[in-house]
Amino acid sequence: MVDETGTATGYFFNALYQAYVHRKTGVLTATNQKETVAIFIKEGVLIHATGFQEKILLGYLLQNKGLISEKQLAECLEQSIAENQSLGKTLVLNGYITIDILTAMIRKQAVLTVAALLIWPDIRFEFREMPSSEDAIIPVRIDILGTIYEAVRRVEKISIIKRYLWDPAFVFGKVPVSNPDAIRLTAEEAAVLEQVNGNRTIARIVEKGIIGENDAYRCLMILFSIGRIELLNA
Template structure:
């Protein structure tokens, strides 16, 4: 039996705890209308969690930890385009990482994904039983209780209710506040020009670890958020795949306005995009806007 509802009525930690106690197997889809995530359960344990906007997060995690190189990741992504199998499986099959290191990385991906989702106060969830993720060579199970306890501790410690937008420019405000060594190092990278994403990249550390430091610095008043940084053409094009994945996820949930927004962003970046115009026409058809759907198909 499907379970669905609003995150305003039932928080995500409560939903996860309910599924864990009921030893449920299936997929929990979660959206805050801007992003989309899937959490897969097996007998109440979490076996996979991923944000649609970060399909290859495991590669980034292994890269940041020095387990693979940029060349390794690039080669694995090229193979993935051909074979259409999980990135982690390719890394193991090619002898780039062993199963134990991949297992640690996958666990880290689950933790980071859930910590991000726990900041979503508004949105919707939907649980479908007996739905499994794509079969993988390396299988893990994570106890939700452990993550829920760690998240509660972390959020209480940082007094965090949301994560800063990755495109937001960070501005140094007060260099004299008390900072530990890690905070001081991240603070030195914040120059009033770099966005959150660029500070993370410049640090060379794992994204979520840097985000925790940024949240701490914001809380102390050492830095503040500025305006959103205008994306370069290269970055805009790189995000087309992200918008397409999000749009398809929203379309599958019948969230047509959100799907249209994502596909329209593709067309704004690349007006000649065949997939962007096709999916946009599909949304218009589902909305019974037939003339507009036909016009888009003729493009």
């Protein structure tokens, strides 16, 4: 069953956040005219992501860290395709890497994947609740909020951030959270959060000059993406 679909990046962040809060199990897909990315979630935790030639990206990350050789990678790539299983599972079963190493690399891969989604044009998102099928993978447990947090920090182009914050006339309000220290904010992010009062527009917060304009927009994007603030008049 399709639970929700949307085209705005705000939907993407909200779908991930709701999956985290309500411990949902399912698949969030992002599609444009050329590619599809699938993010697999189990009980509110990211366990796997496919797309952006994930086998090649994972292999590159492992090789770049000196954790596997070019020969080992080539052998495992061929085996994983033949046996229809993930490259990570093949590498672990063959004893080339540990599950801890796989978890760290898949977390890095997930951050790069989510960051890449932020610059996709004409993107459509869809979340489906469904049972988790893990036969072809070794599921790892990746914190969704932490992944979003790091991914947004990688976005440097202010034009992209402004586009996803919609209209400067929109107003943000703070979201009550039970554990505000779950993700530690930087001093700049905390300063911008203090300016959010349910009345100030995005433009007014930026104009306050607490920090530079680009950094203010980036901090607002981060705070929104991890569920610390919400749009009140969108």
